[in-house]
Amino acid sequence: MRKSFGSELVLRDVDLVVPEHTVTVLIGASGSGKSTLLRCINQLELIDDGLVLFDGVDLADPRHDRDQIRQRIGIVFQAFNLFPHMTVLDNITLAMRRVHKVPRAQAEATALELLGRFSLADKAPQYPDRLSGGQQQRVAIVRALAVAPKLMLFDEVTSALDPVLVNEVLAVVRDLRQDGMTMVIATHEMGFATQVADEVCFLAGGVIVERGSPDHVIHAPRDPRTQEFLRRVHEAGRL
Amino acid sequence: MSPDIASGADASSAPEAWTPSEQELDRREARRQQSRRSIAVAAISSVVVIGGIVAVVLRSSGWPVVQVTFFDPAVGRKVLPLIWDGFKLDLLLVVIATFFIALLSLSIALVRTSTAPALAPFRILATAYVDVFRGTPLILVIYLIGFGIPALSLAVVSYADVAVYGTAAIVVTYSAYVAEVIRSGILSVHPSQRAAARSLGLSPSLTMRHVVLPQGLRRVVPPLLNDFVSLLKDVALVSILGVVEGVRVAQVQADKIFNYTPYVVVSILFLMVTIPLTRFTDRVLIRSIARQNAGGTA
Numbered sequence: 001m002r003k004s005f006g007s008e009l010v011l012r013d014v015d016l017v018v019p020e021h022t023v024t025v026l027i028g029a030s031g032s033g034k035s036t037l038l039r040c041i042n043q044l045e046l047i048d049d050g051l052v053l054f055d056g057v058d059l060a061d062p063r064h065d066r067d068q069i070r071q072r073i074g075i076v077f078q079a080f081n082l083f084p085h086m087t088v089l090d091n092i093t094l095a096m097r098r099v100h101k102v103p104r105a106q107a108e109a110t111a112l113e114l115l116g117r118f119s120l121a122d123k124a125p126q127y128p129d130r131l132s133g134g135q136q137q138r139v140a141i142v143r144a145l146a147v148a149p150k151l152m153l154f155d156e157v158t159s160a161l162d163p164v165l166v167n168e169v170l171a172v173v174r175d176l177r178q179d180g181m182t183m184v185i186a187t188h189e190m191g192f193a194t195q196v197a198d199e200v201c202f203l204a205g206g207v208i209v210e211r212g213s214p215d216h217v218i219h220a221p222r223d224p225r226t227q228e229f230l231r232r233v234h235e236a237g238r239l
Numbered sequence: 240m241s242p243d244i245a246s247g248a249d250a251s252s253a254p255e256a257w258t259p260s261e262q263e264l265d266r267r268e269a270r271r272q273q274s275r276r277s278i279a280v281a282a283i284s285s286v287v288v289i290g291g292i293v294a295v296v297l298r299s300s301g302w303p304v305v306q307v308t309f310f311d312p313a314v315g316r317k318v319l320p321l322i323w324d325g326f327k328l329d330l331l332l333v334v335i336a337t338f339f340i341a342l343l344s345l346s347i348a349l350v351r352t353s354t355a356p357a358l359a360p361f362r363i364l365a366t367a368y369v370d371v372f373r374g375t376p377l378i379l380v381i382y383l384i385g386f387g388i389p390a391l392s393l394a395v396v397s398y399a400d401v402a403v404y405g406t407a408a409i410v411v412t413y414s415a416y417v418a419e420v421i422r423s424g425i426l427s428v429h430p431s432q433r434a435a436a437r438s439l440g441l442s443p444s445l446t447m448r449h450v451v452l453p454q455g456l457r458r459v460v461p462p463l464l465n466d467f468v469s470l471l472k473d474v475a476l477v478s479i480l481g482v483v484e485g486v487r488v489a490q491v492q493a494d495k496i497f498n499y500t501p502y503v504v505v506s507i508l509f510l511m512v513t514i515p516l517t518r519f520t521d522r523v524l525i526r527s528i529a530r531q532n533a534g535g536t537a
Contacts, residue, residue, distance in 0.1 A: 070437065070440045073438075077435065084454065085453050095439035095441060098449060143439070
């Protein structure tokens with residue numbers, strides 16, 4: 001896969017395989033292309049060249065209906081991006097009701113069940129700005145889950161949160177892993193990456209420099225660039 | 240941000256009884272004194288400035304004449320019922336115009352912000368429309384439509400009431416302004432909102448209807464109310480076509496009795512509607528600014 005913004009080449013030659021029911025974690029410095037890679041997967045950005053294969057279908061092919069693709073790939077953003085003019089419940093039921101034409105009562109039952117699972121049921125009638133950052137992000141995850149996606153993308157979902165709230169969001173992701181959800185996660189939380197990842201990929205300069213199990217990439221990196229990155233993360237006290 | 244975390248363990252316990260300290264009582268007393276002084280200064284300054292202006296006007300040599308020609312209570316009482324009847328037509332035209340302006344301007348704004356290829360010719364037309372009617376004085380549009388369309392001698396459209404042409408001219412001009420206000424609202428919604436909606440599988444039109452438009456419109460309520468106040472006054476311009484609305488009635492009465500009091504009467508009627516509306520607009524504006532400053536992340 002190749003992607004540039006104007007003259008800036010962000011992804012030069014990225015080759016990533018995500019088997020079903022596995023968790024792939026993307027690490028790398030800010031600007032290394034983690035977010036761009038995720039946004040290219042669900043076609044929020046168009047790639048310059050390459051293939052995005054999902055269930056054997058090339059998503060980058062303009063002849064496929066992008067809206068249908070996105071219904072099977074959920075994404076959660078760093079800045080939550082909840083709809084501020086809707087209640088939590090309406091945020092979650094919007095896609096079910098308008099895209100999938102699920103009747104309101106049924107959509108709300110599904111939403112409340114999901115909210116209950118993440119102990120957010122009492123937040124259903126509230127507007128997003130009444131919630132803490134951690135609660136907002138968990139609602140955003142529920143919103144993405146509500147349309148029963150096969151693949152979930154997490155774009156630095158804890159970067160805007162304080163350490164206490166980070167944990168409540170990461171607990172949700174661990175939960176999803178237990179359920180066998182296929183996930184691609186961009187994160188700066190190395191401890192979390194070690195816990196949940198089946199494979200860790202270190203991105204730098206538009207390519208995947210090093211990949212493998214967390215034990216290998218995070219605890220015994222071979223490439224000097226990975227070593228340098230992790231040394232700096234360690235200095236910043238985030239390992 | 241979140242009270243349950245900020246206040247920690249003692250969130251459930253009742254607020255404890257508390258007697259303000261000496262210093263606090265002293266500070267409160269000082270604050271009361273300061274505010275008393277501010278009120279006194281504001282009062283004195285108001286009396287001096289406003290009183291001065293009134294004194295200058297009332298003591299001017301022409302005042303007695305002005306008082307009789309502009310502020311004659313007897314004339315005012317006599318013309319009020321006539322002018323009120325005309326003014327009711329103004330209000331009716333405003334209601335009708337508002338309805339059509341809302342319809343037309345929303346369509347133009349949606350066309351101008353759309354990217355669908357099928358709408359390409361409409362995008363060009365909408366842009367040309369906005370350019371032309373935002374740049375032409377309203378009074379000229381009223382003349383052109385009011386005298387031009389009857390002159391065409393077309394079936395039906397050329398034989399309507401003058402009030403219809405006047406209102407149409409206002410609708411056509413105001414829709415251009417309002418469409419731009421709505422468009423700016425739509426464009427002000429952060430792209431991440433659109434990305435979030437599209438990532439859930441919503442089509443471009445569903446995204447517009449349920450996510451972008453509701454937020455965009457909410458943001459432009461204050462400028463739209465502003466335009467509404469302008470519309471309330473500008474509707475009187477249809478009098479130049481001979482529509483017998485409030486201002487026209489006042490004009491006829493003033494010419495008949497050689498006294499300008501009818502103009503003052505009709506002005507007061509307009510002010511009775513526009514001043515409360517302007518105050519209301521002010522409050523909505525301040526509330527919306529406060530809200531935008533409060534919730535930043537979205």
